[in-house]
């Protein structure tokens with residue numbers, strides 16, 4: 001038995017609180033939030049997802065030799081950017097709405113953009129800044145200055161270092177370099193790696209060991225690979241996710257370098273791990289800068305945005321600095337236009353003044369914490385929750401007047417788990433409900449495009465859910481720019497589009513995804 005005096009202070013306090021709550025709420029306590037449904041995102045995964053977009057910077061000797069993969073034999077003297085300015089890179093990222101920059105600290109050629117103690121094949125042997133430069137340090141300082149995060153890509157494949165080919169020696173070398181990157185440059189938010197290997201050498205990468213060490217050194221880091229552990233590759237280099245896209249995934253079902261296309265693209269509704277996907281794509285044809293190549297248009301980027309961020313993923317857009325060490329004017333122009341398009345479409349939610357009701361409210365109609373009107377508050381911290389006992393879930397919006405729109409944005413509070421399996425969107429037109437879009441997963445953010453409709457009344461029906469569905473945001477928008485939109489009743493569209501830009505390289509890339517560009521251009 002606990003002696004009564006030992007719990008006296010807290011006991012008295014809770015009694016007082018109880019009385020206080022009882023007085024202010026009448027007779028009942030508020031209903032607590034529903035149980036989260038596992039698996040759930042970690043703090044780092046939540047922060048990463050809220051960032052929505054990252055800027056990838058492929059830069060190195062390849063930039064100067066007009067190649068995509070260096071042989072590993074380019075002399076360090078080729079690396080001589082005349083006016084490298086990492087502040088321009090970070091400023092561009094911050095102004096364009098990118099939450100972080102990820103730099104190729106070492107690509108397959110093995111050349112290090114920081115003065116690694118373990119090799120001479122680095123900036124230290126180059127003429128740039130008379131051998132005293134450090135691109136990683138300059139970018140780390142610039143990222144801090146502009147308030148964005150920093151990530152690094154450290155290629156496992158190394159075509160230069162003699163230890164490559166000897167498993168123990170090379171794993172030691174790799175971890176030595178990784179430790180330099182994760183201990184000398186402050187906060188590193190992402191480590192990006194692939195499973196690329198040279199065909200000429202037998203090598204094993206000790207991924208499990210690498211991942212543990214990376215997490216030890218940077219507890220808030222996100223590790224990207226084919227199989228997570230923190231974020232998974234979407235499975236193409238077109239920046240396109242499946243229209244069904246779960247953050248749920250079985251990590252154990254994938255080995256790095258051998259993905260299953262379906263499960264990478266769509267995730268797994270029965271998955272036991274939270275491993276959201278990252279969509280990588282380059283603004284240009286190649287990953288490195290080539291004077292002969294030109295950026296995609298802002299409209300193409302907008303389309304990719306719908307198919308990545310708009311499908312519960314993070315978009316990592318590669319914008320390669322040129323051989324002067326600067327992001328080219330034409331890329332800057334496209335990024336400005338891309339921002340302007342997104343601002344025009346998404347800064348104005350025409351549902352802002354809507355009257356929102358729902359099939360039921362958790363805790364009763366007077367419970368404001370789960371009220372349907374919460375879906376008009378930005379972000380995912382507040383949400384609508386239905387009564388636990390109901391299963392005909394729907395949210396109704398009365399827009400107050402006839403409004404034309406062709407885009408719907410929906411968000412789930414993923415901190416409570418990803419729930420919705422199937423939904424449809426109806427509008428009231430000439431006295432009848434008409435379905436204008438349907439789909440599967442929502443996740444952090446889902447953007448739906450459909451032909452322009454006009455209505456005052458709209459309903460969002462949830463047909464299937466892993467548990468009581470929770471909705472944190474609904475946005476209604478007009479996009480006057482997109483000329484293509486997914487047929488709302490077709491899921492086939494997605495894979496076709498994704499493939500068309502990368503058909504030739506797809507199967508080869510399953511083994512070695514970063515071989516894509518060179519092979520594509522060789523055929």
Ligand SMILES: *[C@@H]1O[C@H](CO)[C@@H](O)[C@H](O)[C@H]1NC(C)=O
Pocket residue numbers: 249250253263268270271272
């Ligand atoms: C993922 O793991 C769960 C739990 O073990 C299992 O039910 C599910 O079938 C797995 N998914 C796949 C695609 O193997």
Ligand SMILES: *[C@@H]1O[C@H](CO)[C@@H](O)[C@H](O)[C@H]1NC(C)=O
Pocket residue numbers: 322323324325326327328329
């Ligand atoms: C690189 O981009 C900058 C603009 O930021 C431009 O002034 C410079 O001429 C470009 N360099 C090359 C080699 O194209």
Ligand SMILES: *[C@@H]1O[C@H](CO)[C@@H](O)[C@H](O)[C@H]1NC(C)=O
Pocket residue numbers: 349350351352353
């Ligand atoms: C919402 O209502 C306010 C005040 O009635 C009005 O000024 C504003 O334009 C309305 N916004 C929208 C998106 O309809």
Ligand SMILES: *[C@@H]1O[C@H](CO)[C@@H](O)[C@H](O)[C@H]1NC(C)=O
Pocket residue numbers: 364365366
């Ligand atoms: C909700 O509040 C209204 C007005 O304050 C009250 O009349 C009604 O009885 C309340 N309903 C419930 C279920 O408590």
Ligand SMILES: *[C@@H]1O[C@H](CO)[C@@H](O)[C@H](O)[C@H]1NC(C)=O
Pocket residue numbers: 422423438439440489
């Ligand atoms: C969407 O509706 C079409 C036509 O009714 C149907 O064939 C399809 O299965 C639905 N898709 C989803 C994901 O509910």
Ligand SMILES: *[C@@H]1O[C@H](CO)[C@@H](O)[C@H](O)[C@H]1NC(C)=O
Pocket residue numbers: 424461462463
């Ligand atoms: C979704 O639910 C609505 C309303 O109950 C129903 O009319 C519609 O047929 C359902 N859709 C599917 C694909 O089951």
